[in-house]
Amino acid sequence: MNFRQFAVNNVLRSKRTYIAHFLSSAFSVMIFFVYGLLAFHPQIEDGIGASSGTLSMLGTMGMNVAQYIVYIFSFFFLLYSVGAFIKIRKKEFGILLILGMSRKQLNRMLFIENMLIGMAAIVVGLGTGLLFAKLILLISAKVMAVDNGLPFYFPLKALVITAVSYSILFLLIAGFSSVMLRKGTLLALVKAEDAPKPQPKASPWLALLALLLIVTGYGMVMVFSVLQIFSFLLLLGGVVLVIGGTYFLFTQFSVYLMRYLQNKKPFFFRRTNLLTISELIYRMKDNAVMFFLVSVISASAFTGIGTTLAIGDPGLSAMENPYAYTYSYYEEEADRGKKDLxxxxxxxxxxxxAYREGSVTPAYSDNGIKVIKLSEYNMLVESQGYPAETLGEDEGILTPGTVTEKNNYRINGLMFSEMEIDAGNEKVAVDVIKAETFIAVPDSYGVMLVVSDSLYDWVAASEEYSSSTYHTFFVPDWKDTGEVTRTIMNRMNESGEYSYYLKSLYLQWKGALQQNGILLIVSGLVGIVFFTFAASFVYFRLYTDLARDEQQYRMIAKVGLSRRELRTIVTRQLVMMFFLPMLVALIHTVVAFVGLQQLVDFSIVGHSVNIFIFFLGLQIVYFLVTRWRYLNRMYHIIQ
Structure with missing residues (x-):
C-alpha cells in the first residue's frame, strides 16, 4: 500500500465522520452551479419573457451576487468543519508521528484527504445539478413568472466556472488544514482526548445583559415598523443589539440557567436529571458559539425567504392601487377615452x-390643495365596498393617494383640524373631520381633500387648466385578468397608437412577481445553503465529542445505566442541540415578521408559517437520522 492509498483508506474509514462535510460541500457546489445555470441562460441574458432590460440586469446581478455569498460562506464553513475534524483526529495524528511519520508527510496526507473529498464533492454536486437541471429550469420559470418557460441548454460555462472555483476553494482549504495542525506539541496531540475540561462559569450580569440587549433590539425594530420611523441606523442598531444579545444568551445566560438548575437539589437529583443537566452545562459552554452562529444564520434564512414571499403577494400590488384598471385622460381626449373605456x-x-366603475376629476385650488368632489369620491369607495360618506357645506375628509400617506394617516390621524382653500380671490375655511386609512383615489400625490359638490364646483370654476379624469374598474378577481388585459391592450393599440392611458393592476403585479421570483430564487437557495451548513455545524460538534461520550457512557453503563435511560438522556441533549438554536431563530423571525406586518395591509402569517414548517420538517428528519445513528453507536458501546 503506497502513501496515496493510505490517505484514501483514511477517508473511507472515517466516512461516518466526513459524511456531513462531504454532503454539505456537494450541496453548496450544486447550488453554486444552479446560480450559474440561471445566470448564463440565454433567455435570461436576453431578458426575462417580455420584461424590461432592467429586470434582466437585476436577475443576472442577483445570481452573481448570490454566487459570491455562497462561495464566501462555503469557504468559512469548510474551514470550520476541517478544524473540527482535525480536533477529532489529534490523537491519531500523534500516534502516526510516534510511529515515524514526519510532519511533512502528515501535512501531505491531510492535503490529499481534503482534496479527495473536495474533488468528490465537485463531481457529485455538478452531476446532481446537471441531472436535475431541466426540473430546476421548469421550477425557476414558474417562480419568475416567465410565460414561455426556460428551455433546457447545456450549461458548459456554468460547469467550468463552478469546477474551477471550487477546485481553488478546496485547494485553499487543504492548504489551511496543514497550518491548523502545526499548533501543539506531540504530547499535546496524543493526550488531546484526555485533557480535562474546566468547570463552566457564567456571569449573572452578562446573562442579564443578554436579555436586555435582545429586548432593546426588539423594541428598536418595533419602533422602526410600528411608528414607521424609517431610519437605517435605527433598524441596524436593533439588529446589532439582537445579534449581540444572542451571543451572550448562549455563552452566558444558558450556562447560568443550567448552573441554577444544578443548584435546585430536588430537581437535579430526580431520575436522570443529574446526568442530563451536568452534561448540558458542558455542552452549552462548548457549543455556545456554534449555537449562536446557527441561530443567526437560521433567523436570516427564515426572515429573508419569508420577506421575499411577502413581496410577491398580490396584496402588495393592491396596496398601491386597488383597481384592476385605471384609465386617465384630459377633457380634450374625451372621445378616445369613451371608446377605450x-x-x-x-x-x-x-x-x-364582475366589476364596479368609478371616476374622479381632481381640481386644484389657488393655494395648491387638491380637492375631490364628494359624489365622485363616494363612487370610488362604494366600488371597493366601503360605505358612502356625508359632508356638510364646509366640511372635508383627508384621503391618501400613496401607501406612505395612508400609513401616516393611520399612525398620526388628523394632522390639522382646519384647512383654508383659496379660489377666485376668495378664501373658505374647511373643517377636516377625519383622515381615511385606505386608498380611494388612484395615482395621486400630496394632500387631497374631499369636499361637498358645491364647494368643489366653486374651486373647479376658477381653474385655468383642465384636470385629468381617472376612470376606475374595481374587479374582485383581478388576479385572473391576464388574458383579458392582453386582449384589451391589443384592441386599444390597433390604431398604431400605444395607449399610455390605461394601467393594469395585473401587469403591475406580474412585473413585481418576476422581480420577486428572482429575489425568491436568490434568497431561497442561499437560505437553504445557510440552513444546511447550520445543521452540519451541529453534526460536527456532536461527533467532535463522540470519543469522550463513548468512554463516559461505557463507564456509567457499568453501574446500571439502562438502554431506556440512555435513550432519554441522549434524546434530551440532542433536542437541545438541534432545536434550541432553531427556537431562538424562530423568536427572532416572529419579531421580524410582526414588524413587517405593520408595513403591509395583507396577512403574511401564511408565508411565515409555511417557511417555518418547511425548515422544521427538514430539521426533524435530520434530528431523527442523527439520533438513530448516535444511539446505535452508544448501544454497541455499552453492550
Missing part, C-alpha cells in the same frame, strides 16, 4: 368578470 367594459363582460 367601452373596450374595457366589452372585454370584461365577454370574459364574465
Amino acid at each position: 367601452e373596450i374595457v367594459r366589452q372585454e370584461l363582460d365577454k370574459a364574465g368578470f
Whole structure:
C-alpha cells in the first residue's frame, strides 16, 4: 500500500465522520452551479419573457451576487468543519508521528484527504445539478413568472466556472488544514482526548445583559415598523443589539440557567436529571458559539425567504392601487377615452368578470390643495365596498393617494383640524373631520381633500387648466385578468397608437412577481445553503465529542445505566442541540415578521408559517437520522 492509498483508506474509514462535510460541500457546489445555470441562460441574458432590460440586469446581478455569498460562506464553513475534524483526529495524528511519520508527510496526507473529498464533492454536486437541471429550469420559470418557460441548454460555462472555483476553494482549504495542525506539541496531540475540561462559569450580569440587549433590539425594530420611523441606523442598531444579545444568551445566560438548575437539589437529583443537566452545562459552554452562529444564520434564512414571499403577494400590488384598471385622460381626449373605456367594459363582460366603475376629476385650488368632489369620491369607495360618506357645506375628509400617506394617516390621524382653500380671490375655511386609512383615489400625490359638490364646483370654476379624469374598474378577481388585459391592450393599440392611458393592476403585479421570483430564487437557495451548513455545524460538534461520550457512557453503563435511560438522556441533549438554536431563530423571525406586518395591509402569517414548517420538517428528519445513528453507536458501546 503506497502513501496515496493510505490517505484514501483514511477517508473511507472515517466516512461516518466526513459524511456531513462531504454532503454539505456537494450541496453548496450544486447550488453554486444552479446560480450559474440561471445566470448564463440565454433567455435570461436576453431578458426575462417580455420584461424590461432592467429586470434582466437585476436577475443576472442577483445570481452573481448570490454566487459570491455562497462561495464566501462555503469557504468559512469548510474551514470550520476541517478544524473540527482535525480536533477529532489529534490523537491519531500523534500516534502516526510516534510511529515515524514526519510532519511533512502528515501535512501531505491531510492535503490529499481534503482534496479527495473536495474533488468528490465537485463531481457529485455538478452531476446532481446537471441531472436535475431541466426540473430546476421548469421550477425557476414558474417562480419568475416567465410565460414561455426556460428551455433546457447545456450549461458548459456554468460547469467550468463552478469546477474551477471550487477546485481553488478546496485547494485553499487543504492548504489551511496543514497550518491548523502545526499548533501543539506531540504530547499535546496524543493526550488531546484526555485533557480535562474546566468547570463552566457564567456571569449573572452578562446573562442579564443578554436579555436586555435582545429586548432593546426588539423594541428598536418595533419602533422602526410600528411608528414607521424609517431610519437605517435605527433598524441596524436593533439588529446589532439582537445579534449581540444572542451571543451572550448562549455563552452566558444558558450556562447560568443550567448552573441554577444544578443548584435546585430536588430537581437535579430526580431520575436522570443529574446526568442530563451536568452534561448540558458542558455542552452549552462548548457549543455556545456554534449555537449562536446557527441561530443567526437560521433567523436570516427564515426572515429573508419569508420577506421575499411577502413581496410577491398580490396584496402588495393592491396596496398601491386597488383597481384592476385605471384609465386617465384630459377633457380634450374625451372621445378616445369613451371608446377605450367601452373596450374595457366589452372585454370584461365577454370574459364574465364582475366589476364596479368609478371616476374622479381632481381640481386644484389657488393655494395648491387638491380637492375631490364628494359624489365622485363616494363612487370610488362604494366600488371597493366601503360605505358612502356625508359632508356638510364646509366640511372635508383627508384621503391618501400613496401607501406612505395612508400609513401616516393611520399612525398620526388628523394632522390639522382646519384647512383654508383659496379660489377666485376668495378664501373658505374647511373643517377636516377625519383622515381615511385606505386608498380611494388612484395615482395621486400630496394632500387631497374631499369636499361637498358645491364647494368643489366653486374651486373647479376658477381653474385655468383642465384636470385629468381617472376612470376606475374595481374587479374582485383581478388576479385572473391576464388574458383579458392582453386582449384589451391589443384592441386599444390597433390604431398604431400605444395607449399610455390605461394601467393594469395585473401587469403591475406580474412585473413585481418576476422581480420577486428572482429575489425568491436568490434568497431561497442561499437560505437553504445557510440552513444546511447550520445543521452540519451541529453534526460536527456532536461527533467532535463522540470519543469522550463513548468512554463516559461505557463507564456509567457499568453501574446500571439502562438502554431506556440512555435513550432519554441522549434524546434530551440532542433536542437541545438541534432545536434550541432553531427556537431562538424562530423568536427572532416572529419579531421580524410582526414588524413587517405593520408595513403591509395583507396577512403574511401564511408565508411565515409555511417557511417555518418547511425548515422544521427538514430539521426533524435530520434530528431523527442523527439520533438513530448516535444511539446505535452508544448501544454497541455499552453492550
